[in-house]
Amino acid sequence: MAEPLTLALPKGRLMEDALGFLARAGYATPVNGDGGRKLILDGADGRLRFVMVKPADVPIFVEYGAADVGIAGLDVVREAERDVYEPLRLPFGYCRLVVAGRRDRPDLPLRLERSPRVATKFPRLTEAFFRKRGVAAELIVMAGSVELAPLVGLADLIVDLVQTGATLRENGLVELRTILESQALLIANRASYRLRAGDVRALIDGLANAAREA
Amino acid sequence: MTDRNRFTDRPLPEGVRDLLFADTAAFRAMTAALQATWSAWGYREISLPTFEYADTLATDVGATVDAEMYRFFDRHGRTLALRPDMTIPTARVVGTRLYDQPMPLRVAYVGSVFRYEPPRAGRQHEFTQAGVELIGAAGALADAESVALAVAALQAVGLPEFSITVGHIGFFRGLLAALNLPERAAHQLRVAVDRKAEAELARLLVENPSLPPLARNAVLTLPRLTGDGRILAEAEAICLNTTMMRALSDLRAVAELLTAYGVAEHVTYDLAEVRDLDYYTGITFEGFAPGLGFNLISGGRYDELIGHFGPPLAAVGWALTLDRVLLARELQGVVYAEPRVDVLLAAQNCARCLAWAARARNLGLKVETDPLGLTPEALWQAAQARGIPRAVYHTDAHLLHVQDRSGTHTLAADDWQEVASWLNR
Numbered sequence: 001m002a003e004p005l006t007l008a009l010p011k012g013r014l015m016e017d018a019l020g021f022l023a024r025a026g027y028a029t030p031v032n033g034d035g036g037r038k039l040i041l042d043g044a045d046g047r048l049r050f051v052m053v054k055p056a057d058v059p060i061f062v063e064y065g066a067a068d069v070g071i072a073g074l075d076v077v078r079e080a081e082r083d084v085y086e087p088l089r090l091p092f093g094y095c096r097l098v099v100a101g102r103r104d105r106p107d108l109p110l111r112l113e114r115s116p117r118v119a120t121k122f123p124r125l126t127e128a129f130f131r132k133r134g135v136a137a138e139l140i141v142m143a144g145s146v147e148l149a150p151l152v153g154l155a156d157l158i159v160d161l162v163q164t165g166a167t168l169r170e171n172g173l174v175e176l177r178t179i180l181e182s183q184a185l186l187i188a189n190r191a192s193y194r195l196r197a198g199d200v201r202a203l204i205d206g207l208a209n210a211a212r213e214a
Numbered sequence: 215m216t217d218r219n220r221f222t223d224r225p226l227p228e229g230v231r232d233l234l235f236a237d238t239a240a241f242r243a244m245t246a247a248l249q250a251t252w253s254a255w256g257y258r259e260i261s262l263p264t265f266e267y268a269d270t271l272a273t274d275v276g277a278t279v280d281a282e283m284y285r286f287f288d289r290h291g292r293t294l295a296l297r298p299d300m301t302i303p304t305a306r307v308v309g310t311r312l313y314d315q316p317m318p319l320r321v322a323y324v325g326s327v328f329r330y331e332p333p334r335a336g337r338q339h340e341f342t343q344a345g346v347e348l349i350g351a352a353g354a355l356a357d358a359e360s361v362a363l364a365v366a367a368l369q370a371v372g373l374p375e376f377s378i379t380v381g382h383i384g385f386f387r388g389l390l391a392a393l394n395l396p397e398r399a400a401h402q403l404r405v406a407v408d409r410k411a412e413a414e415l416a417r418l419l420v421e422n423p424s425l426p427p428l429a430r431n432a433v434l435t436l437p438r439l440t441g442d443g444r445i446l447a448e449a450e451a452i453c454l455n456t457t458m459m460r461a462l463s464d465l466r467a468v469a470e471l472l473t474a475y476g477v478a479e480h481v482t483y484d485l486a487e488v489r490d491l492d493y494y495t496g497i498t499f500e501g502f503a504p505g506l507g508f509n510l511i512s513g514g515r516y517d518e519l520i521g522h523f524g525p526p527l528a529a530v531g532w533a534l535t536l537d538r539v540l541l542a543r544e545l546q547g548v549v550y551a552e553p554r555v556d557v558l559l560a561a562q563n564c565a566r567c568l569a570w571a572a573r574a575r576n577l578g579l580k581v582e583t584d585p586l587g588l589t590p591e592a593l594w595q596a597a598q599a600r601g602i603p604r605a606v607y608h609t610d611a612h613l614l615h616v617q618d619r620s621g622t623h624t625l626a627a628d629d630w631q632e633v634a635s636w637l638n639r
């Protein structure tokens with residue numbers, strides 16, 4: 001039996017759907033991520049080995065080849081700017097990366113902002129978005145609860161992920177622009193794509209079939 | 215061991231590193247193996263300057279490398295740059311100085327190159343490249359020589375497992391020409407192919423409904439054209455024009471020659487490889503090793519570069535990153551054993567010891583003398599601490615005392631037969 005293909009799975013939001021699609025593609029998957037304590041799990045059929053990582057770390061694991069493949073949100077992949085292949089889009093994890101501000105913000109185009117303070121967990125994408133419009137934004141990079149920043153005067157705007165927009169609304173914020181439409185992605189290491197070509201291709205095709213049937 | 219970091223006010227700048235003894239010895243050994251290999255294929259080494267005028271190095275090919283160059287000024291205010299690779303300086307030398315020499319020219323080099331890029335997989339801003347260029351020869355035989363020599367080089371540096379993926383830039387160029395997409399869509403296509411993003415390719419087709427069925431099929435099949443030699447046969451079905459067909463037949467000819475070279479087991483093919491589209495003009499290739507997620511060697515045909523500096527000349531070549539080869543070897547369990555010293559010799563107040571040491575060195579032994587005047591006991595301890603297998607001291611003109619792991623014995627000062635048996639290699 002060949003070595004299993006190592007797959008980096010994002011803990012949290014995308015995990016359940018990811019495991020569901022892998023199961024439908026015919027791969028043995030760990031049950032409920034085993035309660036979330038073990039970080040490396042082997043599929044019972046020996047075809048996949050799962051490493052459980054923080055979503056934002058999936059591209060790094062894959063770029064370095066610590067995982068041959070991985071499942072991550074497009075938002076995370078674009079923010080990470082890692083050199084990986086993206087063979088497949090998966091039909092879950094839909095969300096948008098948006099610019100949002102307080103509902104009572106003056107109705108001013110973003111390009112006319114002087115140098116807004118922008119709170120975000122996505123500094124690279126945020127910087128690029130404002131630079132493109134000629135605006136020198138002052139980034140406030142946060143680890144969580146970005147919506148809080150405009151409410152307490154820490155930031156003028158935020159750039160954050162929304163699914164339904166309910167959290168924004170509850171906090172008196174409105175969406176101003178969409179930066180990126182995101183969904184789950186299968187990514188692959190450049191070396192593994194070659195050295196494990198058969199296994200990677202089987203996974204791509206299996207998941208693509210499962211996605212079509214979904 | 216204590217870690218008294220008393221010198222924190224002398225940090226290294228970002229992007230450079232020291233190589234200590236074992237790593238330096240491993241680099242030297244790999245370099246020697248490479249030199250023996252390419253010299254057996256008729257390649258001759260040149261030495262290139264570390265910096266040149268920035269606009270010499272920043273030709274209009276390779277925009278990424280341009281953005282990554284270390285630039286500085288000379289005292290007249292002209293902009294200089296550290297070489298970001300060795301191929302461009304080599305092309306300059308050939309284009310300006312060697313263009314009328316008998317062709318083909320086989321050129322090799324090894325040295326540091328400098329790039330502002332995030333350190334990844336053993337590669338800092340300064341890293342060591344070794345490579346070859348075959349200049350003044352077009353065609354499959356020259357292409358195959360370059361790939362086969364890449365395989366020979368990776369074998370020579372002691373890498374057990376690796377694979378080289380060969381593509382041909384003409385295949386994608388031909389596809390682009392056949393599709394005749396608007397510039398924006400063509401760019402999107404290139405990005406999608408570069409990322410092997412199959413869903414994006416499908417979406418591009420939806421956005422460009424006027425493409426004929428054959429072209430649509432070609433776009434969707436492209437990312438699957440990666441694998442062993444069989445994909446070259448599959449690729450025939452999606453050729454849309456003579457450019458694609460010519461690229462494919464070039465590649466098939468190369469594949470046949472690689473089989474003749476006996477290196478086919480190390481080679482796979484990928485027709486969807488579009489890196490450095492503006493730089494390469496024919497075959498392209500990249501080498502990978504298990505466990506290291508990054509390429510360790512890359513190359514291809516670049517028939518337009520030398521023309522920037524002189525008469526146009528066909529050229530094909532590759533460069534490997536020694537720092538990554540070292541890492542890849544370690545990942546595969548290859549440990550480089552640094553040659554050890556054979557003898558620690560007491561030499562205080564002992565002129566004849568120095569003569570003995572000279573003669574032992576002539577036999578090929580590595581002999582370290584003790585400059586501190588250690589006692590016999592301390593001498594043996596010092597030897598052990600440094601991994602030297604034996605300590606030797608004289609008590610009179612005719613007798614040596616040898617201490618090793620099995621104890622102490624005496625040896626006639628003129629018994630060179632036993633001394634020769636201490637040679638560890």
